[in-house]
Amino acid sequence: MNTWTKEKPTRGEWWLSIALDKRPAARGAPFPAVIKCHVDLISPGHLWVVDGIEPTKHVRYDKGGDWLPLDQSWFAGAQWKRVDPDPADPFAQEARDNA
Numbered sequence: 372m373n374t375w376t377k378e379k380p381t382r383g384e385w386w387l388s389i390a391l392d393k394r395p396a397a398r399g400a401p402f403p404a405v406i407k408c409h410v411d412l413i414s415p416g417h418l419w420v421v422d423g424i425e426p427t428k429h430v431r432y433d434k435g436g437d438w439l440p441l442d443q444s445w446f447a448g449a450q451w452k453r454v455d456p457d458p459a460d461p462f463a464q465e466a467r468d469n470a
Contacts, residue, residue, distance in 0.1 A: 375450045379428070379441060380410045384456065387430070390448035407433035407454060410441065 375388070387408045394402040412426035429438040430446065439445065 373453050373455060375452045377448065377450055379446075380451045380453075382411050382428070384409055384433075384454035386452040386454060387432075388450045388452075389445070393445060393448070409433065411438075413438050 385408055386405050388405050389402060394404075409431050410428055411431075413429040414426045428441040430441055431438045
């Protein structure tokens with residue numbers, strides 16, 4: 372089942388909902404209630420591995436921007452929901468019913 376959770380996400384595509392008390396207004400527009408994002412392991416140098424430092428989970432919004440460390444306070448209390456990478460064909464059941 373694909374439900375909302377406060378557990379930190381694994382790598383992949385996720386829907387993100389930032390906690391209400393952390394949603395700032397940018398130029399008068401509130402932060403989106405839900406935004407699609409990507410979670411991946413990123414090295415401190417982004418393009419190269421720094422000796423002795425393990426990559427950590429980072430988040431980037433689907434619309435672009437910087438990779439943000441998942442452990443920063445901005446994500447505390449956020450809720451996550453996995454993006455279904457292979458949605459079912461909504462017409463599949465209809466085709467079987469009409470056969």
